[in-house]
Amino acid sequence: MADPAERVSVTIPRSVLAKFDSVLEQRGFSNRSQAIAEILNREIIDASSEEVDQVMAGTITIFYSTLRNNLQSTLSKIQRKHIAEVISSLHVQLENDHIMEVLVVQGPAWKLRDIANELITCKGVKTGNLNLSSTIIPPLHQK
Structure with a gap:
């Protein structure tokens, strides 16, 4: 309705x-x-999203160069560390050795902001942003 x-x-x-x-x-x-x-x-x-425990879904988009040593490994470690919030990722090869990576995330807004900041501030990441929605992903597994 x-x-x-x-x-x-x-x-x-x-x-x-x-x-x-x-x-x-x-x-x-x-x-x-x-x-x-x-x-x-x-x-x-x-x-x-400024409410402390508001659960939200969204995306974190980052752009970076493959020429930066160990950057992809560092980004993967951060994602693995936050495996409960990082639902999925899309890795796109761009021209001139650049990558666009889009992460689908869900969790408390404050934590998603922290994850985005952790990723975006890695040396070698050119730019990035967090986009949130108050609509969340339904649970994949029911207890």
């Missing part, structure tokens, strides 16, 4: 609205309401 919608009125400067309309068109939103709902949901997820 769909969540009932509530109509609200918002007053914002015309210049901000024009920029917002441009962004929502570029991103392919069908209307302002859809775009605003997505932005609000993202903010709510970010705020709820």
